[in-house]
Amino acid sequence: MAGQVDALYIYLVLVSTVMITLIFLAVAVLAVRYRRSAGHKAEQIEGSTVLEIGWSVIPFGVMLTFFIWGALLYFKERTPPADATEVYVVAKQWMWKIEHMEGQREINELHVPVGENIKLVMTSQDVIHSFYVPAFRIKQDVLPGRYTTLWFKATQPGTYHLFCAEYCGTSHSGMIGHIVVMEPQDYAQWMTGGPSVPLPEAGKQLFSTLGCSTCHRFDIQGRGPNLQGAFGKPVLLEDGRTVMVDDNYVRESILNPTAKIVNGFKPVMPTFQGLITDEQLNALVAYVKSLGQPAAGTAGAQNQPATSPAGPTQKTQVQ
Amino acid sequence: MADSHATAVEAVAANPELRHHFADMEQQKNAASLGMWLFLVTEIMFFGGLFCAYLVYRSMHFAALAAGSQTLDIKWGAINTAVLIVSSVTVVLAINAIQNGKAKTTIAYLAITVVLGFVFLGIKAIEYTNKFEENHVPGPHFHFTGTFDDNGKEIAVDPHHVELFFSLYFAMTGMHALHMIIGIGIMSTLAVMTWRGRFSAQYYTPIENAGLYWHLVDIIWIYLFPLLYLISRHQ
Amino acid sequence: MASAAIPANQIPETKTNYLTNGYSVKSWLLTTDHKRIAVLYLISITAFFFLGGFFAMLIRLELLTPASDLMHADTYNKAFTMHGMIMVFFFLIPVVPATLGNFLVPIMIGAKDLAFPRINLLSWYLYILGGGLILHCMLTGGVDTGWTFYSPYSTAFTNTKIIEAGLAAFVAGFSSIFTGLNFIVTIHRMRAPGLTWARLPLFIWAQYATSIIMILGTPVVAITIVLVAVERLFHLGIFDPRLGGDPLLFQHLFWFYSHPAVYIMILPSMGVISELITAFSRKRVFGYRFVALSSIAIAVIGFLVWAHHMFVAGISLYAAMIFSFLTFFVGVPSAIKVFNWTATLYKGSISYATPMLYAFGFIGLFTIGGLTGLFLATLGIDVHVTDTYFVVAHFHYVMVGGVVMGFLGGMHFWWPKISGRLYPEGWAKLSALLVFVGFNLTFFPQFILGYLGMPRRYADYSQMPEFQVLNVLSTAGASVLAVGYLLPMIYFLWSLRYGPLAEANPWAAAGLEWMTASPPPTFNFDETPVVTWEAYNYDELDHLKEQKEVAVG
Secondary structure, eight states, X not given: OXXXXXXXXXXXXXXXXXXXXXXXXXXXXXXXXXXXXXXXXXXXXXXXXXXXXHXXXXXXHHHHHHHHHHHHHHHHHTSOOTTOEEEEEEEETTEEEEEETTSOEEESEEEEETTOEEEEEEEXXXXXXXXXXXXXXXXXXXXXXXXXXXXXXXXXXXXXXXXXXXXXXXXGGGOOEEEEEEXXXXXXXXXXXXXXXXXXXXXXXXXXXXXXXXXXXXXXXXXXXXXXXXXXXXXXXXXXXXXXXXXXXXHHHHHOTTSSOBTTOOSOOOOOTTTSOHHHHHHHHHHHHHTTSOOTTOOSOOOOTTTSXXXXXXOOOOO | OHHHHHHHXXXXXXXXXXXXXXXSHHHHHHHHHHHHHHHHXXXXXXXXXXXXXHHHXXXXXXXXXHHXXXXXXXXXXXXXXXXXXXXXXXXHHHHHHHHTTOHHHHHHHHHHHHHHHHHHXXXXXXXXXXXXXTTOSSXXXXXXXXXXXXXXXXXXXXXXXXXXHHHHHHHHHHHHHHHHHHHHHHHXXXXXXXXXXXXXXXXXXXXXXXHHHHHHHHHHHHHHIIIIIOTTOOO | OOOOBOOGGGOOOOOOOTTTSOOSHHHHHTOOOHHHHHHHHHHHHHHHHHHHHHHHHHHHHHTTSSSSOSSOHHHHHHHHHHHHHIIIIIIITTIIIIIIIHHHHHHHTTOXXXXXXXXXXXXXXXXXXXXXXXXXXXXXXXXXXXXXXXTTIIIIIOXXXXXXXXXXXXXXXXXXXXXXXHHHHHHHHOOOTTXXXXXXXXXXXXXXXXXXXXHHHHHHHHHHHHHHHHHHHHOOOSSOGGGTOOHHHHHHHHHHHHHHHHHHHHHHHHHHHHHHHHHHHTSOOTTHHHHHHHHHHHHHHGGGOGGGGOTTTTOOHHHHHHHHHHHHHHHHHHHHHHHHHHHHHTTOOBOOOHHHHHHHHHHHHHHHHHHHHHHHHSHHHHHHHTTBHHHHHHHHHHIIIIIIHHHHHHHHHHHHHHHSBOOOHHHHHHHXXXXXXXXXHHHHHHHHXXXXXXXXXXXXXXXXXXXXXXXXXXXXXXXXXXXXXXHHHHHXXXXXXHSOBBOSOTTOOOSGGGGSOSSOOTTSOSSOOOOOSOTTOHHHHHHHHHHHHHXXX
């Protein structure tokens, strides 16, 4: 993808160089050719509508090519492939905390295998930061209070700069690190070192120790929605809205449970804001995500709010 | 110097209020009016930012904003709306009076307008006090335990988002109240100036333009009232 | 051009002009004369320009070496914040409207003053008040959020003096609003008899468009500042995600003004360039209608593109595409202007006086700046270069290469009118050259730095020593640029005392301002002009001149 960004850039540089040269030459030639001299009067020319239209439409047409190519590229940049490996990133003043799904934690360094689609799920603990890898030509602001994503596929092993690109205070220029791209076997070897609790597994443990499983049961209808197979599907809320169960919704429900309550359930879930760290939050989200694939033989119907009318007293299962 | 100077002398003789850079009173009046309208446009843009924030949060957290709205006392809001509408009428009557050269009547209507302005502020003070007592003022003492009453169905809301509602409530009504205070000051000053004989049927532009300002402040309230007080009231 | 100076012993009995009409401090500080207010603004704005330039010098000196060794990172952060705030709010926004605009708008339309002279004076005092606040803020600790003061850093995390700085910008904003309001009413209601819209100088069209943006956009940043202050003071959660607020809402509200603000900065300079090109080609501008309407188009479309500052901020994919598309639209009217100016040169009678050199420089530098804006509008590229030195280079090309060049060109062109003196042409040409060379040397390397990946607002780049060479080049250029800016200060002041006296129309240019004395009398014209000619009527002027020459010789 970086190559494509460069190609687009070079195209723009070429067009710009042509434009600038034309203007420079025109000005220079005209300024010399029509230099003030005795006996020569200026000729008053009102204008030319044809020229005006011409030099409005043609540049706009060229600009449209910029737009289309740029938009296509941007669309690809912002649409992670479905099979991408997820890595969680938590930004804080002034460091990058990385958590691999397999449990490895890194500070200011991200090890990835070459040739694999990597999707970063990022949030900030404090102010807005921005995850910037110039070599990959990618950048995404990292916001507090929600997740933003960024994806890439490294094509060459090596070490590449990682910068924070949104001013965030004193050590903004110190919030830098590296992306380390390794051959698959080297990466596998690197993975064996360090903690080996995968993120969803850590999340599952937290799910139990924090008491989530008391209400969010998988066997019978509990006080909270059954989370099996819930991730990635729309759900009807109490106030009539429908939302997608995604990273942001799960995160919000843990931190602000009364914000978006599933239809038919009571607002009894306590908030965990301030009680768990961002890393634990990521683990829980990863766990709920892992439940997204429906397990064999689960009871209950799928919730499709578009087709199933939900009255005030009807309890609807989240499936 | 000849031409325009002579015209200026004539013009001065005609109306002492004519400023030197205007050719005649009509140009001066038109300029003043246009200036006031442009200023009102800036006021609309200023409040526009607040309305924008309100729109965004209402679409994101409707239930919470509705829950907050339902704690406001419609009675006071409605009375204040009536008060302001009447005060706009008295402003119009004041302008009408001075157009007919009736200075005393003008002063009377301006005075009533000022009184109504104080009534408005007084009611707002009552409402703010109520909110303070209910711990609905955003900040460290904020506390909200209510729900959104959706036609009988109780929907739980996030207190943080309800605090957002009150932040907007105080920001918007507070900014409006500040403009009311300025308006009261202007109307009072104009009443005094009328009493001192500054205005007549030949010259009353400041009263007219101040009237425009007052009407805008009134209109802004007419938007604020339903947006803040009447979210999802079905009874 | 033959010498325009009149030997001192041949000057007819001098009438009072606006400068000599009262010498007391009170006659200046309580003046309602738009020309005196313009001079007051000129002095204060120049002072702030050099203050902002001082902070620029600190930045460039620090960036000479990779390590953050000249000052602590916090100090550096404050330096670039103050540089930005002062340059944006106290220099770029008011520079052309409040100095050249205030001076020329009434004269160019044949009026005696602006519509609201006392509000004009109030504008200046608001500017001074805002300036005083920002100075006090700076001296008692400063701000370190960057001039864009994004939340939640500005609302909940920094301990620096946000509210005072915000108040300074708020007050300066009202100065701006009142100036714009004054111009719109003046242009609508006080044009001389016969001066229809189609006969207006292009500088007036540009000021008019600018004024529309001033009154529509500035109040939005005003309320944004209020909300930030309220959030800081009362710990509200309007933009704080921990309390349910949205940090992106801040960005939308902020950029809704701050993007049109850049058109407030550039449009007046474009108006100046139109005047310079016509005067020094002795030709009516090519495509007058299109140039005039392009100013209005830029003002209108400029309000529709703000989120192109937020492509990687977390807005939706589709919003980004819409804003990218609209941003390309706003480039078209600017391109139209550049093409029309160039076409005006064709079959003109071109002089290389200093103002024209600045105009040439503007065309070149603004074209580069504008084209690099297209790079940023292109989504796929913006992801890589936003928040890097590429953006810094882009906006300095249009702001400095555009606005400042236009301002300097205008100052040289109208200096005889404003001061009654001629500046030294030799030194002026040298300065123009230094500015052009110094500017390119300072900012062109930054395009490369940005594409290589150097982020903005970095005090320290010791992990990336490969960036040093380009930074050193940039700092070297800045030194040359500084000299280029200091020289005009010196020789303009020198000319006030030692410069040759100027006649009414030293450039033999078209325009009502050249039909009154240099400097003008307090009420601008001895008699209100009645306009029966089109703008830039060089044919008629040359014809009249020939007739005069025939009569004399």
